[in-house]
Amino acid sequence: MRCRNKPSLVLGSASPRRLELLSQIGIVPDALRAADIDETPRRGETPRDYVRRMAVEKAEALPPSQDEAVLTADTTVAVGGRILGKPEDRDEAARFMRLMSGRRHQVLTSVALHHDGKIRQRLVQTTVRMRPLSGRDLEQYLEIGDWQGKAGGYAIQGAAASYIPWIQGSFSAVVGLPLSETAAMLAAIGITAQQQVKST
Ligand SMILES: Cc1cn([C@H]2C[C@H](O)[C@@H](COP(=O)(O)OP(=O)(O)OP(=O)(O)O)O2)c(=O)[nH]c1=O
Numbered sequence: 137m138r139c140r141n142k143p144s145l146v147l148g149s150a151s152p153r154r155l156e157l158l159s160q161i162g163i164v165p166d167a168l169r170a171a172d173i174d175e176t177p178r179r180g181e182t183p184r185d186y187v188r189r190m191a192v193e194k195a196e197a198l199p200p201s202q203d204e205a206v207l208t209a210d211t212t213v214a215v216g217g218r219i220l221g222k223p224e225d226r227d228e229a230a231r232f233m234r235l236m237s238g239r240r241h242q243v244l245t246s247v248a249l250h251h252d253g254k255i256r257q258r259l260v261q262t263t264v265r266m267r268p269l270s271g272r273d274l275e276q277y278l279e280i281g282d283w284q285g286k287a288g289g290y291a292i293q294g295a296a297a298s299y300i301p302w303i304q305g306s307f308s309a310v311v312g313l314p315l316s317e318t319a320a321m322l323a324a325i326g327i328t329a330q331q332q333v334k335s336t
Pocket residue numbers: 148149150151153154170171194209210211212213222243285286287288290291292293310311312
């Protein structure tokens with residue numbers, strides 16, 4: 137049976153950034169749930185296929201009830217065809233930063249919306265240029281610990297902004313949720329801003 141009322145929104149994410157990003161556009165989820173899935177890339181899987189699969193698997197892991205919609209997302213960094221997920225430790229974060237230093241990389245964010253027996257999915261790609269990093273930059277950056285829990289080991293919304301002179305694409309997608317695309321997906325199932333948004 138089709139669900140015709142506006143569904144309750146469940147944010148299927150443990151990322152505080154995703155919750156903050158949604159609130160930036162006046163959308164407050166009715167509930168939060170987190171999916172615990174295996175995030176290991178498959179052999180030969182492209183970064184685009186990987187990030188799509190991750191968002192969809194998170195959505196599959198959180199089946200909504202009839203009057204709910206579950207929103208999930210996945211963000212990953214791709215450089216030279218390699219997938220850079222969340223570093224396991226500081227050494228891995230250092231390796232990731234060296235790989236990105238002085239070149240462009242792609243940040244891929246896939247959003248999935250599980251509702252009414254279907255999973256809709258969108259992928260947003262943003263190109264980010266990082267200036268060459270000196271050994272001292274790297275040491276200082278790793279010291280603040282911002283690398284933890286971030287794809288590629290950096291946060292553009294934090295101190296790493298001083299290393300990023302240029303991006304092409306969606307800033308909010310780099311931080312974890314492409315707001316324009318997400319708002320359109322939610323609006324298509326009747327979910328729109330319920331809070332007046334004040335600018336700072
Ligand atoms: C590149 C980049 C990533 N990130 C974050 C966004 C995501 O939270 C994280 C990538 O990990 P994800 O696996 O996409 O998400 P998550 O584990 O944080 O949360 P959940 O699966 O429960 O939704 O990296 C930033 O905050 N800033 C950045 O500049």
